Amino acid sequence: MELTRDEILRYSRHLLIPEVGLEGQQKLKASSALVIGTGGLGSPVSLYLAAAGVGRIGLVDYDVVDSTNLQRQVVHGTSTVGKLKVESARARLLDLNPMIQVDTYNVPFTSANALEIAAPYDIIIDGTDNFPTRYLSNDVAVFLGKPNVYGSIFRFDGQASVFYAKEGPCYRCLFPEPPPPGMVPTCAEGGVLGILPGTIGTIQATEALKLLLGIGDSLIGRLLLYNALDMSFDFVNLRKNPKCRVCGPDADIKELIDYEEFCGVPGHDHETGSAGADWDISAPELARRLSEDSPLLLDVREPHELQISALPGALNIPLGTLAARLSELDSAREMVVLCKAGTRSARALELLVSAGFKRVKNLKGGINAWAREVDQSLPVY
Amino acid sequence: MPALRVPTLLKYYLNGQTEVTVSGQTIAETLADLTRQYPSIQPHLFDSSGKVRRHINLFVNADNIRDLNGLETAVGENDVVKILPSVTGG
Numbered sequence: 001m002e003l004t005r006d007e008i009l010r011y012s013r014h015l016l017i018p019e020v021g022l023e024g025q026q027k028l029k030a031s032s033a034l035v036i037g038t039g040g041l042g043s044p045v046s047l048y049l050a051a052a053g054v055g056r057i058g059l060v061d062y063d064v065v066d067s068t069n070l071q072r073q074v075v076h077g078t079s080t081v082g083k084l085k086v087e088s089a090r091a092r093l094l095d096l097n098p099m100i101q102v103d104t105y106n107v108p109f110t111s112a113n114a115l116e117i118a119a120p121y122d123i124i125i126d127g128t129d130n131f132p133t134r135y136l137s138n139d140v141a142v143f144l145g146k147p148n149v150y151g152s153i154f155r156f157d158g159q160a161s162v163f164y165a166k167e168g169p170c171y172r173c174l175f176p177e178p179p180p181p182g183m184v185p186t187c188a189e190g191g192v193l194g195i196l197p198g199t200i201g202t203i204q205a206t207e208a209l210k211l212l213l214g215i216g217d218s219l220i221g222r223l224l225l226y227n228a229l230d231m232s233f234d235f236v237n238l239r240k241n242p243k244c245r246v247c248g249p250d251a252d253i254k255e256l257i258d259y260e261e262f263c264g265v266p267g268h269d270h271e272t273g274s275a276g277a278d279w280d281i282s283a284p285e286l287a288r289r290l291s292e293d294s295p296l297l298l299d300v301r302e303p304h305e306l307q308i309s310a311l312p313g314a315l316n317i318p319l320g321t322l323a324a325r326l327s328e329l330d331s332a333r334e335m336v337v338l339c340k341a342g343t344r345s346a347r348a349l350e351l352l353v354s355a356g357f358k359r360v361k362n363l364k365g366g367i368n369a370w371a372r373e374v375d376q377s378l379p380v381y
Numbered sequence: 382m383p384a385l386r387v388p389t390l391l392k393y394y395l396n397g398q399t400e401v402t403v404s405g406q407t408i409a410e411t412l413a414d415l416t417r418q419y420p421s422i423q424p425h426l427f428d429s430s431g432k433v434r435r436h437i438n439l440f441v442n443a444d445n446i447r448d449l450n451g452l453e454t455a456v457g458e459n460d461v462v463k464i465l466p467s468v469t470g471g
Binding site: 040041126128130131154155159174184187225227234235236238239241321324 | 440
């Protein structure tokens with residue numbers, strides 16, 4: 001695909017590199033990448049692929065920009081809070097490089113549409129924030145025979161690899177099954193250093209460009225482990241798993257499955273925070289109850305979160321230590337469990353109920369709901 | 382003694398440390414020593430039947446024990462055992 005005069009000028013610094021050159025830049029112009037998720041990882045990935053001149057970029061996300069995204073999701077801005085993420089990102093990418101095509105898919109990436117969405121693209125880039133969509137992205141890449149450029153982050157740690165079943169292992173070769181629901185917290189629950197997706201996302205973008213150009217040694221068969229606190233980069237070897245259920249010789253998964261059922265969690269990282277209607281109590285209802293009697297308030301957040309907002313008199317037992325501290329609780333007393341947004345407290349409630357506690361409720365939406373609906377002097381975080 | 386490394390996700394069960402020393406000549410023995418020293422990490426590595434959870438990978442230096450001798454993989458004095466759970470943030 002020929003470059004125009006304007007493109008030759010724009011990509012001058014690429015054309016000077018012998019490993020890229022005119023031919024490589026033409027390859028990039030003719031290439032395409034699907035970026036699944038327009039969040040922490042999807043931001044740097046899409047920005048750099050757009051700047052580099054990848055001719056067609058697809059963006060899949062159905063969320064809207066909110067202000068808690070902006071600590072790390074640098075493709076968006078304060079002016080696009082409340083707008084669709086794919087539209088916010090598309091405008092920014094086309095401002096950076098109007099010479100490319102940006103396709104937007106403002107839909108959840110699901111088994112019903114994933115193959116059709118991904119089919120036209122050369123590579124898939126996994127910038128998702130949840131296990132169901134990660135397994136879906138992997139399986140789509142395996143079934144369509146495309147590389148899946150993987151990145152994942154938590155607090156200070158990042159992982160990156162290229163899963164490409166034609167030439168090496170897939171994501172399921174490494175992680176045959178997801179963790180039990182709730183065992184591995186998401187960024188919405190556990191937080192993430194804002195720069196971390198920048199580091200891992202730019203590594204994903206680098207791997208994507210190398211694949212599209214056909215240069216260098218890719219991360220196929222290797223997993224990068226990055227720790228920002230130690231500033232350490234470590235690599236481990238990945239091999240195809242002969243028992244892999246999607247890419248092994250005896251694979252028994254031949255088509256896309258129900259990934260939310262497989263993982264036992266929803267395919268998004270939203271803070272829904274409900275334990276189910278029978279177990280939930282709303283913030284206004286709790287306020288009313290507290291004026292009448294005194295159920296025990298059990299706050300299962302980490303101690304440092306109590307500095308942001310707290311309810312007077314609440315007992316703090318972090319979720320991770322609750323199982324070992326059940327003896328501190330009176331099972332006869334009515335109890336309301338709370339956390340930031342109701343997700344960890346729902347898990348705490350499950351644990352309490354399975355241990356024989358019967359008079360337990362979950363504060364739906366957590367202390368953030370309390371701050372929105374009852375006591376506006378408290379901040380939402 | 383072999384070193385054992387965990388990611389941020391698990392360091393809170395090792396008093397905030399990402400690397401500790403463990404005794405043992407096999408992966409199984411080093412994990413037994415780890416959970417003896419730091420009992421609170423036990424449920425994060427093993428399920429209720431005592432098997433290593435399926436989302437946890439174990440490496441000796443750069444190699445997955447799945448490609449070696451599983452939990453009986455030998456661990457030398459200067460080796461590094463790495464525990465790698467899946468992570469989902471993005």
